[in-house]
Amino acid sequence: MDHQVLTAGLFLSVVALTLFITIKASRSSSGTDDFYAGGRSFSPIQNGLAIGGDYMSAASFLGISGAIALAGYDGFLYSIGFLVAWLVALLLVAEMLRNSGRFTMADQLAYRMKQRPVRTAAATSTVTVSIFYLLAQMVGAGSLVVLLLGIDKTNTLAVSAVIAGVGALMIVYVTVGGMKGTTWVQIVKAVLLMIGSAVIVVLVLAKFDFNLSELLGAAQSNSGKTGFLEPGLKYGIDTLHKLDFLSLGIALVLGTAGLPHILVRFYTVPTSRDARKSVLWAIGLIGVFYLFTLVLGFGAAALLNTGAGSDVATSDGNLASPLLAEAVGGGAGSTGGAILLAVISAVAFATILAVVAGLTLTSSTSVAHDIYNSVIRKGKATEAEEIRVTRFAAAGLGVIAILLAIPARNLNIAFLVGLAFAVAASANLPAIVYNMFWRRFNTRGATWSIYGGLVSCITLVFFSPVVSGKTGLNADGDVISKALFPLGVDFHLFPLENPGLISIPLGFFFGWLGTVTSKEPEAEERFTELEVRALTGAGAEQATVH
Amino acid sequence: MTSVAPHDPHEVASRHDPVYDELHASPEFAELRRRYRAFVFPATIGFLAWYLLYVVLSNWGGEFMNHKVLGNINVALIFGLLQFVTTFGLAWLYSRYSTARLDPLARELDERFIALAGKSSHGRTQH
Numbered sequence: 001m002d003h004q005v006l007t008a009g010l011f012l013s014v015v016a017l018t019l020f021i022t023i024k025a026s027r028s029s030s031g032t033d034d035f036y037a038g039g040r041s042f043s044p045i046q047n048g049l050a051i052g053g054d055y056m057s058a059a060s061f062l063g064i065s066g067a068i069a070l071a072g073y074d075g076f077l078y079s080i081g082f083l084v085a086w087l088v089a090l091l092l093v094a095e096m097l098r099n100s101g102r103f104t105m106a107d108q109l110a111y112r113m114k115q116r117p118v119r120t121a122a123a124t125s126t127v128t129v130s131i132f133y134l135l136a137q138m139v140g141a142g143s144l145v146v147l148l149l150g151i152d153k154t155n156t157l158a159v160s161a162v163i164a165g166v167g168a169l170m171i172v173y174v175t176v177g178g179m180k181g182t183t184w185v186q187i188v189k190a191v192l193l194m195i196g197s198a199v200i201v202v203l204v205l206a207k208f209d210f211n212l213s214e215l216l217g218a219a220q221s222n223s224g225k226t227g228f229l230e231p232g233l234k235y236g237i238d239t240l241h242k243l244d245f246l247s248l249g250i251a252l253v254l255g256t257a258g259l260p261h262i263l264v265r266f267y268t269v270p271t272s273r274d275a276r277k278s279v280l281w282a283i284g285l286i287g288v289f290y291l292f293t294l295v296l297g298f299g300a301a302a303l304l305n306t307g308a309g310s311d312v313a314t315s316d317g318n319l320a321s322p323l324l325a326e327a328v329g330g331g332a333g334s335t336g337g338a339i340l341l342a343v344i345s346a347v348a349f350a351t352i353l354a355v356v357a358g359l360t361l362t363s364s365t366s367v368a369h370d371i372y373n374s375v376i377r378k379g380k381a382t383e384a385e386e387i388r389v390t391r392f393a394a395a396g397l398g399v400i401a402i403l404l405a406i407p408a409r410n411l412n413i414a415f416l417v418g419l420a421f422a423v424a425a426s427a428n429l430p431a432i433v434y435n436m437f438w439r440r441f442n443t444r445g446a447t448w449s450i451y452g453g454l455v456s457c458i459t460l461v462f463f464s465p466v467v468s469g470k471t472g473l474n475a476d477g478d479v480i481s482k483a484l485f486p487l488g489v490d491f492h493l494f495p496l497e498n499p500g501l502i503s504i505p506l507g508f509f510f511g512w513l514g515t516v517t518s519k520e521p522e523a524e525e526r527f528t529e530l531e532v533r534a535l536t537g538a539g540a541e542q543a544t545v546h
Numbered sequence: 547m548t549s550v551a552p553h554d555p556h557e558v559a560s561r562h563d564p565v566y567d568e569l570h571a572s573p574e575f576a577e578l579r580r581r582y583r584a585f586v587f588p589a590t591i592g593f594l595a596w597y598l599l600y601v602v603l604s605n606w607g608g609e610f611m612n613h614k615v616l617g618n619i620n621v622a623l624i625f626g627l628l629q630f631v632t633t634f635g636l637a638w639l640y641s642r643y644s645t646a647r648l649d650p651l652a653r654e655l656d657e658r659f660i661a662l663a664g665k666s667s668h669g670r671t672q673h
Contacts, residue, residue, distance in 0.1 A: 073622055077604065080629045084597045090637055091586040213617025220618065230612045231604035231622050242605040249601035253594070273649060276641065283637045287630055529566040535578055536652045538569065538659035 006338060007148045010346035015169065018353055021184045022177035032383045033544045035178035035390070036103040036365050038268040040543040046187060047269050048281020053186030054261055055082075055282065056193060056289055057133070057355040058140030058318075061348055063414025064290070065324070066317020068297020069306050071234035072223065075297055075317075077245065078414050079290035081252025086286065088257040088429075090279045095272035096436050096534035097263055102541050104362075105260045105428065106370045109435055111533075112526035113443040115379075119370035121450040125427040126260040126370075128454060129420050130363035131401055133261070136416035137352045137359070138405035141166045143318045144345050144352075147311065160406050166356060167402040173357040174364060175391040182357045183268060189354035190285065196347035197292045200321070200340070203328040204299035215295070218302035228301065244496045248418055251500030255421025258428030261355075261362040270543040300324040308473050316482075318413055322348065364393035407484055411466070418498055419461060426453030426503040430511045436534060441515050442523040448514030453507025460499035465492045565662045569655055578651040585643050593636055600625055 029035055042050065060082065067075030101107035106122030145151070145162040152158075173181060208215040220228045227233050235245035256262060266275040300320035304327055306312045312320050322345045326332055329340030368389040373381040381389075408416065430449040434441040461467065465483060469490035472482040481487040496502075533539050569575055603611055604622065611622040 074604075076623075076626050077601070080597075080600070080626055084593065084629055084633050087593050087633060087636055088590070091590055091640060211617075213619050216618035216623075227612075229618060229620060229623070230608075232608065236605065236608075245605055246601055249598075253597055276644065280637055280641055283633065287634060291630065528570045529563065531579070532566045532569045532575060532655070532659075535582060536569070536575070536655040536659065538566070538656045539563070539663070 004149060007342040007345060010342050011148075011349055014346050014350045014353070017188065018169075018173065018185045018350065021188060022173050022181035025177045025181035025184055029178050029180050031544075032103065032369075032386055033541075034180060035387050036267075036361075036369065037264070037541075038179040038183050040268060040270055040541065042183060042268045042278075044269060044274045044277035045281055046183070047265060047274070047278035048285060049190045050183045050186040050268070051262065051265050051278060051282035052285040052289070053188075053190035053193070053351075053354050054265060054358040055256075055286060056190065056351065057413075057417060058137050058348065058352045059414045059417035060289065060293065061193065061197070061351050062140050062144075062318045062321055063136070063417065064293045065296035065300060066312065066315070066320040067414050068294065069300035069304070069312055069320040070317045072219070072225065072228035072298075072301065073231050074234040074236075074245070075414075076294060077249055078252065078418070079293050081249055082256070083283070083287050083290050085253045085256035086279065086283045088254065089262065090276065090283065092436070093257045093263070093432060094266050094275045094279050097432075098266045098269070098272040098275040099537045099540040100530055100534045101267060103264065103267060103369050104366045105263050105432070106366065109431060109446050110370075110374070112435070112523045112530050113446055113520070116375045117443055118446045118450075119374045121447045122428075122431070123366040123370040125423070125450050125454050126366040127363045127397070128458070129258075129260060129424045129428070130359045131397070131404065132420035132423060133259075133417060134356060134359050134397075134401040135405050135408050136413045136420065137356045138163045138166055138401060139409050139411060139416065140318060140413045141349065141352045142405070142409050143315050144322065144348055147315070147319050147322060148342070148345055156406070159409055160402075163405045163409070164402050166352065167398040169353060170356040170360045171395050171398040173353070174361045174394040177357075178387075179264075179268060179361060182354075182361050185357055186354045189350045192347050192350055194285065194289060196344055197289065197296065197321075200299075200325050200328060200344065201292045201295045204295055204303070204324065207299075207303070207328065215298055215302055219298040222303070223301045223306060240495050243501060244498055247422075247496050247498040247501035250504060251418060251422035251425050251498055254425035254429050254500070254504060256424075258424035258432060259421070260366065260424075260428070261358045264362050264365070265358075267541070272537050272540065296321050296324060299328075303327045308477065316411065316415075360394050360397055361390075363397055364390045367393035367397075410482070411484075415466075415497070419466075422461075422498055422500040422503060423454065423457045425500055426457040426507040427451075428453075429504075430507040434511050434515070435530075438515070439524050439527040441511070441527075442518055442520035444518040444520070445511045445513075445515030449507050449511025452510025452514075453503060456506040457499050457503035460494045460496070460503055463491065463493040464497055464499065465495070466497050468492050470497075563663065565659060568662065569659060572655070572658075574651055574655055578648060578655065581647050581651070585640065585647075589636060589640065593632065596632060597629065600629055 033039055064078045067078055097108055100111050105126055106119045109118040142159045142163050146159055216229055235241045269275050269278055304312055304323055322341055325344035326337040326341035330336035368386045372389045373386050427450050431446045468483050468485040469492040470483040471479050613621045
């Protein structure tokens with residue numbers, strides 16, 4: 001069978017399946033509790049799977065294995081940081097957020113502070129983090145389709161059409177299915193992704209008689225790079241690169257608990273105890289998956305051509321997993337290879353769609369619930385109005401993400417997500433942690449920490465080599481731009497690619513500064529209530545009963 | 547800051563329920579908070595320090611990390627895999643601890659809240 005027909009068929013099946021789930025879920029939804037929080041009636045296992053489905057993005061599946069395939073051991077940092085980060089969410093955030101919030105990240109701050117300023121700030125950072133994250137997913141979708149349909153990478157129109165198609169689908173999921181539809185799409189995707197990657201892992205390991213050391217040895221020799229199995233190949237060149245590694249490491253471990261699309265998942269279960277259990281499920285699932293990425297990455301290094309000009313290298317590693325699937329299926333041109341390539345690409349596509357749906361829902365909910373209802377309508381909007389605004393916001397955000405994804409299409413996905421983590425850790429985490437543990441914290445502290453973290457993070461990224469000045473080699477060995485701006489434009493002032501090392505401490509600093517320079521007795525008084533509610537669940541939002 | 551009436555519900559959070567003060571003052575709540583913090587604060591410092599040690603050693607611990615232990619498996623890989631083990635382990639420990647030591651107290655306080663809030667003028671808060 002022509003593999004492009006097969007691939008197209010599988011892609012369409014994924015789209016049809018997810019649309020079916022979405023439409024089915026929309027039938028049982030009514031009101032904001034259902035639309036935004038899935039009625040708070042998912043079980044811990046369901047939510048654990050959905051968290052996995054929301055979290056294991058294209059960055060994890062395509063980006064990490066690609067980073068390992070190209071940079072060897074240094075790529076492994078992503079897996080470890082992405083996993084260890086869940087302890088922050090488990091110990092400090094998940095349960096207390098479930099007990100004190102309702103639909104959005106802002107709810108938890110607004111519980112004891114001035115509604116309008118904190119909701120505006122939290123919605124701004126929610127949308128910003130989500131857009132960075134969305135960019136990464138759409139870049140992933142673009143490079144997948146380019147590979148599968150054999151489109152010339154420089155054919156901007158075709159790649160843009162694919163990105164626009166993903167954007168259109170995500171708008172449909174969110175506007176039709178709400179949180180119930182999105183959750184089911186994420187559950188199905190998590191199962192598909194685990195099975196799909198487990199199959200490839202077993203096939204890769206079988207090639208090396210299930211001997212990890214042999215796989216590593218083959219990766220080392222096939223990569224042709226000395227020190228491939230040791231830390232430092234990518235980040236050990238000089239002190240600056242080492243600081244970049246440290247910066248990325250800190251952003252990864254502190255970012256997860258500040259990701260709005262992850263935080264809202266804690267609202268979809270009946271109690272804080274269920275939120276905790278769902279995080280435990282998620283940690284198990286995600287942990288196993290990241291062990292898989294290790295095998296996928298080193299497997300790609302061992303079995304594929306990753307030299308300059310190869311498909312793996314020119315996609316910045318994003319295509320390592322699908323090409324590895326083709327290789328273990330029998331190689332390019334074989335039927336087995338074509339089938340596995342198509343299946344794994346369809347799984348990657350499902351992965352992208354599920355994450356994109358979660359991100360869009362979260363950010364458009366924040367626009368409707370925090371900005372429209374609380375700031376503009378002062379809490380007087382009806383539930384139907386709020387949901388209608390959410391749908392418009394989803395469409396608007398979809399368009400923005402499409403427009404930004406097109407110029408970003410050659411960046412590594414894991415790297416782009418690393419930036420989203422840096423924004424989340426700088427802007428959101430300080431406010432969330434201060435709010436839960438510091439009685440004195442107040443409105444000015446919250447807004448300063450969010451805007452301070454956000455602005456410093458974005459400014460540092462804008463003046464970093466990622467936006468201008470970074471170069472690399474293309475297939476013909478010519479120097480090309482690896483930054484957002486074309487070759488020749490170079491205004492980078494900040495040397496690090498990941499800003500976390502500077503911007504996360506700044507977020508905490510501004511939160512402290514804003515707090516100590518203002519007094520808000522109401523916020524301190526209401527901390528008593530927040531603390532009781534967060535720790536005991538007294539008065540927390542209830543699951544809806546149908 | 548704008549000067550608004552402190553009780554406008556959409557400018558200043560104002561749905562304070564006195565029942566919460568009562569619960570907050572109870573010895574059971576103090577004990578619940580103590581137990582929660584006694585676990586999560588040291589645990590958070592511990593796992594963050596352990597993780598940072600890993601990142602720092604990856605950067606500046608060349609000799610040690612590159613040491614081969616078994617075939618091509620070096621200290622760096624084992625160190626990385628140990629991060630998985632400690633993450634799973636700590637998550638499991640917290641689950642056990644919270645089920646045994648936190649949940650019973652939290653439940654008791656929640657039940658007391660329902661009983662008390664039923665009598666108070668505010669009732670169970672809905673916003």
